[in-house]
Amino acid sequence: MTTTKDSPNVQLDFVEIVAPRLWMSKTYKTTYVGNAAPAAALNVSSPLSGWYDCGSIKAVKMPVAKTVRDYMRGVPQTSRKQWEVSRTAQITFNTSDLSPYVEALINGQTVFNTMATPHWHVASYMGLGHKVAIVAGSPTGFAEYDILVCASPSNASINTSMNMAVCESVSASILTLEGGGFPIIMAVGDHVRKVNRVAFKDVMGTNTVRSAMLFWDDVVDSDGDIHIQHAVYFPKLQNFTGQDLDFKSETEEYESSITLAAQAVEMTFDDGNTGYDFYKKWVLAY
Numbered sequence: 001m002t003t004t005k006d007s008p009n010v011q012l013d014f015v016e017i018v019a020p021r022l023w024m025s026k027t028y029k030t031t032y033v034g035n036a037a038p039a040a041a042l043n044v045s046s047p048l049s050g051w052y053d054c055g056s057i058k059a060v061k062m063p064v065a066k067t068v069r070d071y072m073r074g075v076p077q078t079s080r081k082q083w084e085v086s087r088t089a090q091i092t093f094n095t096s097d098l099s100p101y102v103e104a105l106i107n108g109q110t111v112f113n114t115m116a117t118p119h120w121h122v123a124s125y126m127g128l129g130h131k132v133a134i135v136a137g138s139p140t141g142f143a144e145y146d147i148l149v150c151a152s153p154s155n156a157s158i159n160t161s162m163n164m165a166v167c168e169s170v171s172a173s174i175l176t177l178e179g180g181g182f183p184i185i186m187a188v189g190d191h192v193r194k195v196n197r198v199a200f201k202d203v204m205g206t207n208t209v210r211s212a213m214l215f216w217d218d219v220v221d222s223d224g225d226i227h228i229q230h231a232v233y234f235p236k237l238q239n240f241t242g243q244d245l246d247f248k249s250e251t252e253e254y255e256s257s258i259t260l261a262a263q264a265v266e267m268t269f270d271d272g273n274t275g276y277d278f279y280k281k282w283v284l285a286y
Contacts, residue, residue: 021053022057022095023052023054023213023214023215024052024210026052026105029211032235033265034268035269037231037282037284038282041217042231058093060092061093062091063092064089065087068083070082088261088262089264090259092257092260095256096255100147100198101163103243106260107200107242109200110160110202111200111201113160115195116141116194118193119193120175121135121190121192122134122187122190122192124188130165130180130183130184131177131179132174132175134173143167145166147164147167147195148165148167149193150186150191163184209238211233211235211237212234213234214233216229217230227285228283228285229286230281230282232279236262238261238263239258240260243257
């Protein structure tokens with residue numbers, strides 16, 4: 001069984017408690033604001049619709065800070081009442097992944113892809129639609145290690161698409177991608193194009209609100225089936241910091257440190273009550 005214990009790469013199949021996994025969306029997603037919870041174990045190889053797998057992350061912290069004021073009376077003065085006047089929540093983590101879409105998502109950025117001329121239509125896909133496809137014609141413009149982008153056939157959608165992967169091989173009309181392939185499954189008729197340059201846009205004064213799902217497996221049997229999983233769902237996040245790259249010695253790879261600020265959202269909980277909270281946390285049994 002392959003795990004992300006020692007190598008936090010996006011394409012690996014399982015995640016253990018030592019390496020929690022992060023999925024993020026490009027927008028605010030209300031998927032679990034109601035009392036719903038994931039119906040099946042969160043599968044690294046198949047993210048939920050509209051979510052991008054950002055790989056395993058390290059040094060995760062979820063601090064919640066409260067400001068409480070006391071009403072003091074008596075000699076000596078003692079606290080008689082307390083009021084909570086403010087509360088904030090964050091999620092902080094380190095990542096070693098610099099895939100373009102991961103970098104854009106964790107930094108609250110958008111992308112603009114500058115592409116080469118050739119483009120190819122997805123005629124069909126084989127097995128996992130993330131990784132292998134049959135494209136119409138022979139994709140002679142593609143070579144190993146090219147960055148490719150896949151989106152619906154319009155310049156606007158493909159120029160700003162985060163659905164990027166690296167070419168592993170091209171054989172006749174069969175295109176195979178490195179690792180887990182495109183983060184969003186290919187659709188028949190989509191365009192696949194080679195990317196010459198990815199520009200990251202982070203305009204001052206803008207707030208990009210996104211959602212995140214942090215999860216890790218607790219019990220995985222000998223067949224690789226997940227039986228107990230922990231998940232934390234943040235419906236509304238925006239960046240508190242930008243990317244802080246830390247290039248260490250030759251014996252330790254670089255890390256990028258990120259802090260995301262959570263905003264409270266009115267949610268419905270499993271007991272039917274509603275209230276404002278920063279996240280939902282579950283222990284999921286399957």
